Amino acid sequence: MTPLQTALWVLLAPLASAVVIALLLRTKGTAASAVSVAAAAFAAIGGLWLAFGGARFAQSKEWFRFGSFAVEFGFKFDDLAALMLSIVGVVGLCVHVFSLGYMRDDAAKGRYFGGLSIFMFSMIGIVLADNLFMMFMFWELVGFSSYFLINHWYDRQSAADASKKAFIVNRVGDFGFVLGIILCYWRNGTVNLTELGAGHALVYSRLVPLLLFCGAVGKSAQLPLQVWLPDAMEGPTPVSALIHAATMVAAGIYMLCRINVLMVPSATTVIAWVGTLTALYSALCAITHRDIKKVLAYSTLSQLGYMVAAFGLGSVSASMFHLTTHAFFKALLFLGSGSVILGCHHEQDIFRMGGLRTRMPVTFWTFTVAVAAIVGLPGLAGFFSKDAILVLAYENNRAVFAVLALTAVLTAFYMLRLWKIVFLGSPRSEAAAHAHESGIALTAPLVVLGALSVVGGYTGVYGGAFNGVFSGIPEAVGATHVVVLITSLFVLVVGAGASLAFYSTDGSDALEQGSPATFGFLSALRGSFDAAYEYYVAKVQQRAAMALNFIDIVGLAGAVVRGLAGVVEMLGFGVRALHTGRLNHYVYWFLGGVVVLWAFAAGIL
Amino acid sequence: MTPSLDSYVMLSAALFAIGFLGVLVRRNTLVIYMCLELMLVAATLALVAFSRFNGTEDGDVFVFFILTVAAAEVAVGLAIIVALFRARQTVRVDQLDSLKH
């Protein structure tokens, strides 16, 4: 099979699985799960084979055409796509296997696995797409899959609301994205990434990259559209792991890296600051949460901010490197939390866990590896990627460097808080006391991802397959190296140490006890965006909508449509009034007619 | 000195206009009818004047026809008015407005 055919099969296998499940296996959960896992395995193996087998190609075919405007369907498989495909495949497969165990007792298993397959199809589509229109189509499909999967337990009102919120907020970002695509097409005559990459006669403007960035703001949940990601935790935990940690939210970063050629300095500055502020804001919000998944959601937001900031500072490599390592350890964190939640019988409040170190050892050790990776313990994957970003920031923009360093402190702080309260101490509830591992289906993916979190930071592991991407990773030398190394170690020690010392395992939030003002402030910070949006929607948008509604009913439907009918009716009334039945009046009309004829005859008219 | 053609034509026009005025203004059907006859007579006057002006007898002969038609029309019209009176008990035009909307 040629690489193109393999790529096509990799794309279509999950789609076939979804179709089969939707048509035949909706009620047969076990069969559906088997089909879906098989498709995911096929996609993963195919993707890895393509990536490490060295096949790189770009081909496209015209799909449909309106006059001079054609939409193409094609694959662009370069190093970047190969890397992303490997990540999506591996993490996807781990999540599928994990779901076998996690969703074992769920009644709607078939629907769930159908949704997972659709998601895999859409995500692979984004990865392989070679032009922006095709990418947009799959972008929307991914948004739909996210909606579908968040809404899995649809009889919960909070889940229904969260899925709608996710879709709508994404839509807002996608609006900017579409405008950007159209503007790009209009200015450059093409949206094909290969042609754009060739760089002939590109028209550079600030507007096109910023508009395209709007799509990333929506999909990757940057400020101000980050409000949907914490609420998206209403979905099942494997969904959170796959979609809202490792892959879908990374699609925004991936898209930015794809359109790197369109960037101009004024746009990248904006992008860098948006990323940085997102990182800081979400780190602040994560400190006060009780729900384990919400803390991890804010952590995801923070790390996405890091990636966007890295891209904004000018390095695609650093951004993608962090994306890779983040995919591994964040998926691991989520799956670990899923294992913990399942072990404690669907308990998500961390203050009702505790003492799980001895009761769920595999989970504990893999989770610890992930936490170490995210806070940047030297030697693990996260250390190298975060370090690269800090070096980049130090060399290009000291202000961003300072903020990112502060965020790293906060990251260490809340992650260690989470780790300590969940795993250490003694159990604080009945369920925690009886917790145990939930089977090989859950623990195997944890181990795999744990291994990847350890070795994923060493680019040698990839065997040169992704050199096109990783070759540009910033390496520090000399004084920079020393400064950045000291900074990262310092933030690690300060953050982790403060957290371990400050928080206790006795079931209360030490910050809440010790400094209620700070706690209150941080909690309010969390809700500030939602409150602002609610105000806007309720006061501004709703009123505008009512005004437009009024105009529609009164103006358009009333005045224009029924008004035109009314005018005709009036004319009818008017003409009817002329029929008086009185002879004298008719004679007047007669005279009028004679005058008109007369005027014609006399040449006046 | 003989009056010129224009005088006769003006007179005819004046008679016609008066007849038309009567049709417009009066509400009694019979009076309206009489004014119609007045208009016809005005037309005959013009015809005879022109016939004299041209030196032929065509206009005069045409007056015969007008007379005949006027007579027939009067007969039938009055029969209609009588029938209308029998049905409606009135000949006033403003009370005969059943064709009103």
Added chain:
Amino acid sequence: MEHIAFTSLSVFTLACALGVVLSKNAVNGAMCLLLCLAGIAGLFVQLHAYLLAFVLVLVYAGAVVALFLFIIMLLDMQGGPVRSFRGLNVFAGLVTGALLITGLNLLAVRGRFGVGPPLGHSVGSSLKLYSYQLFTTYLLPVQVMGFLLLIAMLGVIVLSRRAPKAEGQQ
């Protein structure tokens, strides 16, 4: 001499015509119509159309106006509640009349007043002359007139029949 005759006859005719239009009583109106026709007959005489003057008086004044009078008296009109002429109607009528006269005159005489082409000789007014025309040039209209009179007669007969149910009651 002729001018005086013409002027007096025309004034007389116009006055009687106004009388027809303006008289409140229908019988008065009919009488005025009669006099008007007499005036017209006089004008015909001045135009040397003697036969026509005669025929006019005979047919029009004698038959038509008589029929009018007959019907007016048959219909037994009390005059009803005599509403005076409504101002608006009169005004409209006067305006119309003035427009008509002016317009017709403008078209007919193009602004020349009284000074126009003179009338030529009359051709003579014998019955023989007219009948010759009637039976040669105007034969078709004569036949059509005959037909018209027939239809008028039939129409009058049909119209003056009483309605069937009314007959039963009468």
